[in-house]
Amino acid sequence: MFGEPGNYFEINTRRQLIRLALAHPIHRTHLPLEYLNADEHYSITIRKSLLAIQEADRLNITNTKHRLWFAYVFTNHHFLFYVHTSMCLYALETMANEEQKQQFLPLAQSFRIITTYAQTELGHGTDLRRLETEAVFDCTTDSFVLNTPTLTSTKFWPGALGRSANYILLMAQLYTPNRDHSCGLQMFLVQIRDLNTHEPLPGVEIGEISTRFAHAAGDNGYLRLNNLRIPRTQMLMKLAQVDEQGNFHHRGDTRLLYSAMIHMRIHLCYTFSVSLAQAITIAVRYSAVRFQGQNSNGLSNICGILPSEQLAQVCRVACGGHGFLIASGIVEIKNYLDAVCSAEGDNIVLFQQTARYLLKVMQQVEEHNGKQNGSSVAYLHLPSWSSTTLINLEDYCRLFESRSQLQVFKLD
Numbered sequence: 001m002f003g004e005p006g007n008y009f010e011i012n013t014r015r016q017l018i019r020l021a022l023a024h025p026i027h028r029t030h031l032p033l034e035y036l037n038a039d040e041h042y043s044i045t046i047r048k049s050l051l052a053i054q055e056a057d058r059l060n061i062t063n064t065k066h067r068l069w070f071a072y073v074f075t076n077h078h079f080l081f082y083v084h085t086s087m088c089l090y091a092l093e094t095m096a097n098e099e100q101k102q103q104f105l106p107l108a109q110s111f112r113i114i115t116t117y118a119q120t121e122l123g124h125g126t127d128l129r130r131l132e133t134e135a136v137f138d139c140t141t142d143s144f145v146l147n148t149p150t151l152t153s154t155k156f157w158p159g160a161l162g163r164s165a166n167y168i169l170l171m172a173q174l175y176t177p178n179r180d181h182s183c184g185l186q187m188f189l190v191q192i193r194d195l196n197t198h199e200p201l202p203g204v205e206i207g208e209i210s211t212r213f214a215h216a217a218g219d220n221g222y223l224r225l226n227n228l229r230i231p232r233t234q235m236l237m238k239l240a241q242v243d244e245q246g247n248f249h250h251r252g253d254t255r256l257l258y259s260a261m262i263h264m265r266i267h268l269c270y271t272f273s274v275s276l277a278q279a280i281t282i283a284v285r286y287s288a289v290r291f292q293g294q295n296s297n298g299l300s301n302i303c304g305i306l307p308s309e310q311l312a313q314v315c316r317v318a319c320g321g322h323g324f325l326i327a328s329g330i331v332e333i334k335n336y337l338d339a340v341c342s343a344e345g346d347n348i349v350l351f352q353q354t355a356r357y358l359l360k361v362m363q364q365v366e367e368h369n370g371k372q373n374g375s376s377v378a379y380l381h382l383p384s385w386s387s388t389t390l391i392n393l394e395d396y397c398r399l400f401e402s403r404s405q406l407q408v409f410k411l412d
Contacts, residue, residue, distance in 0.1 A: 014069060020059060021073040026051060033076055034326045041078075042163065042219065049080040053111060068267075077275070077336070080219055081114060083159045086267045088115040088169050091260035095187055095236040104189060108167075115189075116158045116165040117260065118223055123152025128185060128258070133172040133225070135188055136179065137232065139246045144188065144235065146172065146203075146228040155223035162208035162221030166193040169260075174235075177246045187236045187257060192223065203228035266376075272337065276311055279333045283315035286322065312337045358408050379405055 030036070030044050052071035061067050068086060071079040079085070092105055107113045124130045132153035135144045148154055155161070158168070170190045174183040192204045200206050205224040232242060239252040312334040316323040323330050361377050379401035390396055 013066070017061070017066060017070045018073050021052075021055075021070050024051065024055065024074065032327075033078070034332055045075060045078045046080055046164065048075040048078075052079065053081070072271070072274075077271070080160055080164050081111070083117055083264070084108070084111075084115050084165070087117050087260050087264040090263050091117070091169055091187065091236070092189075094259055095238050095257070096189075097237045100189075100233065100236060113167045113191075113195075114160065114165045115167040115169055116160045117171075117264070118155045118158045118161065118168040118190075119171040119261070120155065120157045121148075121152060122154040122156040122222070123150075128171070131171060131173060131185060133170065134175060135170075135172040135186065135235070136175045137177055137242050137246050138229075139177055139244070141229065142232045142244060143229045144232060146170065146188070146190065146225045146230065148224045148226075156209065157220050158223070160219045160221075161206065161223060162219045164219050166195060166198065167191050168223070169236075174240075174242070174248070176242065176248055183240070183242075183248045184254065185257060186240060188230060189234045189236065190228070190230055201228070275333050275337055279312045279315040279330050279337075282328065282330050282333075283318045283323075286319045362408055380408060 026048060030040075033041055033044070036044065049071070052074035055074065056067045056070050059070075061070055064085075068079075068082075071081070071085070089105075089108055092101065092108055096104065104113075108115060119128070119131070121131055121133065124132065132148070132150055133155065134147050134149060134153075136147075137144055155168075155170075158165075161168070168190050170188045171185055172188060174186040175181075176183060191201065192206060193200055203226045205226070207222055209220050209222055232244070235242060237251070239250070239254060239256055241249045241251060243249065312330070316328075316330045316334050319328060319330060322328055326332070358377070358380075361380055365380050382401060382405065385398055385402040387395065387398075390399065
């Protein structure tokens with residue numbers, strides 16, 4: 001039915017997927033999620049997450065982006081396997097060698113193993129070079145010995161780690177047998193729970209972290225490792241390899257090791273835009289049926305550029321007292337956007353990374369390189385725009401592109 005990828009952002013396809021997702025009878029079997037406690041919230045969310053996968057298969061939704069959108073709607077934005085689907089599968093496809101793909105990808109794609117991405121530590125987030133988790137190669141057993149040697153090396157925050165995942169993609173400092181120096185961060189596929197009992201394996205300590213401000217079903221957890229052994233072949237070896245003698249070999253650009261993390265951040269930007277669009281829709285519909293206050297010149301607020309969590313607050317206030325009710329739907333959206341504004345790392349570091357990339361693209365534009373960049377920054381190559389008439393949606397999009405282009409060139 002949805003076998004052809006088509007255009008992911010084509011509105012009719014998304015509407016059809018929404019209708020199919022919301023038509024399932026499970027949505028009429030429980031109270032609204034906002035009124036459930038943490039255990040009830042998790043119970044219904046894991047049921048919906050599993051059902052979303054089964055329904056996507058039944059409806060023959062084969063395109064990855066369509067499947068993810070369907071699951072996102074089906075679970076009311078709480079798809080517990082979001083990291084597994086959008087990040088870990090991508091990492092296996094891009095970081096594993098051919099033998100590893102043949103062994104592990106079918107298991108992950110069929111959800112026979114559920115993975116999460118274990119990178120952030122209690123003491124270290126975006127500063128990846130300071131991660132402390134260790135993977136030491138042992139030639140005598142052809143295996144890696146994994147440890148979180150300090151309190152601050154505890155893996156902290158991975159989604160689905162607390163209760164759901166049975167495998168992790170572990171980011172750890174690699175040491176060869178002599179341990180004279182680190183070979184840098186590498187990625188390892190690690191089983192953490194028994195596939196039959198779901199109990200933690202020996203050498204693995206797992207638990208849930210405390211209640212979050214929002215996204216109660218996120219199932220975030222912590223992880224500690226004590227001399228856990230994994231086969232040498234479970235280090236993802238497309239970019240680097242350790243042979244049987246313990247020799248370390250580079251095979252590609254080490255920066256590609258972080259591509260899964262960047263891929264996830266791109267996905268997050270899209271989910272934020274969807275949540276913000278929902279908040280704006282609620283506020284606009286409310287304003288259409290209930291006039292509140294007096295007209296004022298709100299041009300500065302309309303034209304200002306605000307972070308998504310602030311715009312969600314503007315929408316909540318625009319709904320007056322009703323916007324303070326959980327039943328309005330805006331409260332959960334605002335709390336979610338408040339919480340995720342610090343997801344995926346420290347904002348200052350993320351701003352710096354983005355600014356460096358934009359400056360690099362801007363330099364290419366100024367040098368008339370001629371090579372077009374990806375679609376997300378294609379607007380930087382467009383000629384200046386000075387139209388004073390806005391007729392259709394394309395004109396508004398062009399206006400935003402021109403505005404963004406101007407802001408980037410001000411960085412110089």
